[in-house]
Amino acid sequence: MFHWRIDADSFPLGKGPMVMLFLFLISTIFIFARSEEGGEKLEFWIFANTHFEEYQARIPIFEAQNPGVNVQLINFGGTMHDKLLAAMLSNFGAPDLVEVEITSIGRFLKGAIDEVGFVDLRPRLESEGWMEKLVVSRFTPWSYRGRIYGIPHDLHPVVLLYRDDLFKAAGVEMNEVETWDDFIAAGKKATRDLDGDGTADRHAIVLDRRTESDYFPLLLQQGGGFFDEEGNVIIDSELAIETLEFFVSLFNEHEIATPVYGTWHGDPSNFAAMQDGKILSILAPDWYVGILKSQVPQMAGKWRAIPMPAWEPGGRRTTTRGGTMIGITTQCKNPERAWELLKFTYFDRGGLVNRYETTRIIPPLKSAWDAPIFKEPDLYLGGQPLGELFIEMAPDLPPRYQNPYWAEGADLLNDAIFAAVTEKQTPRQALTALAEKVRALIAKDQGRWGNM
């Protein structure tokens, strides 16, 4: 007679596998029996560490104000956008609320308008009167085909951060610089060959020639862009070509610009070059000042800021670089509750003041700007009230129109800028070829599935 005895000796593969099977069964039961925390759950994904600290401190207040609501804040870091893409493709597993970075949002806008995975927030913004309370141009990076998919987290106005001591030593008063022509003249006086080897090693400005991160903000300052509001490619416009010619001339003709030390503006070797007095100015958005403070605190007191030089007298003195939005996904079961959390994190004056304290980021909510903290002297800038300068710039921010083809376009734009600065192509050749490539890409897709 067949007997099924369960003990270590009769188990087919011996003691070890039996213990493993036992543990497997126990853990399976544990996982499936684990009770969900009670109440309504709101999942909120973010990618920025600096935001995590802010929200972690403030979410308990929201939960206390909304009994029964349980907010799960998850910081995935840099891989968050890929996870979000997978969740939206599989139509399963996306959070209720999510923050998305400005260069990543384009890919989420591909396809038919109803397939976009974010809720259109325009009706809510308009009916509750929020549009007028925020900087309107800042909705452009998060809007497409008339819908608004996200609320701006920031403005990211750009100023010119410069070494007051070293420019003064060269006999230049930077407060008098108003236009880019003024800046070139000042830069020529301050750029130096310190070790006498025949090549300059102190440059008036550091610019990234590997990517679009400095050229594109300069183009936006001029009122240009890669795509216009209707989605047309305009990167081969005369404005874009002139801007690239100017960008290239700072390196090759005027010789006052140095490429970024290392691979980007946040590279440790770039910070080292700043400390060695090799870099005299930077085009700095608000968040970059925050990075400088944390990475090179020993440079406190050496920097000052002025509005960016204008293209012509009386022209726009700022631009914008970088950004984050918050959106509600179409997988969210209770968009009303998510909207409440969104407003709590993005439109609460107290919270926004706290955000500035920790990250130096100026909020897009105009009513928060009169808070005393923005007028406080900034010791890192020798007592200059930097917040006030950023807020002064904020109403003049240029629009930055979003497009599903931004990532492909930006990848090719990086190559075009490098080719122009290294003189492999003229700016006109580089941008004309780029525009043709992107137009061909869009035309091919439209040929496959029609205009959407």
Add this chain to the structure above:
Amino acid sequence: MKTKPRSYRFWNQQQKIAPYLFIAPFYLLFVLFMGYPLISSLVMSLYEMRGFQSRVFVGIGNFTDLFRDPIFWKSLWNTAYFAMGTLTLQLPIALLLAILLNSKFVKGKNVLRLAFFAPVLVAGVFVAIIFNLVYDQRAGLVNNELILFGREIGWLNEENYVMPAVILTGVWQWAGFNMIYFLAGLQGIRQELYEAAAVDGANWWQAFVHVTLPSLRPVIAFVFVVSMIGSLQLFDLPYILTNGGEPADAGSTIVMYLYKNGFQFMRLGYAATIGWVLFFIIAVISIVQLKLLGIFRDE
């Protein structure tokens, strides 16, 4: 007629089923996590995503686009360049280190073995960040301490030097790891073979060529094939070292281009196509390598 007892029948039945049940977990997982995605990605390569929920059949359109795509060819060239660097630089260095550590004259073998092996324990991301500083044009260790060519080389800023920088980093990270395989192989060679060679009057070079290398053939074949596959799948090191393949795609590799298309451009069909072309390249190269090294030969 006497019927068989029920328990006997059960025993017979379960003996037939049991083997399948034992292998079932692997095959279930394989079908779910390998088989299904493989077939799905092959199907996907014939489509292009129109949006998040719909796609359009494009036939072999993705393949014809790919063969006309200059960035794909540049990525393929960069990847091949790295693979050649691995074969011609990294593996000979690994073999040389193994021979040194296997010789009687070297002291402190355990410490050296650990030292050469240690880089592989460092996560690729950290290696890339460290070497970013090492290769820095003006402040980096390489340019400051070793003025090799009489000028500051833009290791990560000049197109021609980006892949050599990636290859040298690969040597630093992986040579010690491959050294361990070669060392194990060397230690497995019977001493009598060398003694016999010495009796026949062979010098050290002849012993190396006629005893050591033939004896190491299976190990060399394994290391070559595995290193080649690893090289063709290169991604994280250049991605971080060159900040996404810049400048001018000089650091772009096939897998990096696949990632960009799939995740950054949301062109999943095109990314699947790149994946299958890469699979085909790896399969052909591996088979050719194994044939050349005589692994399919009956001994």
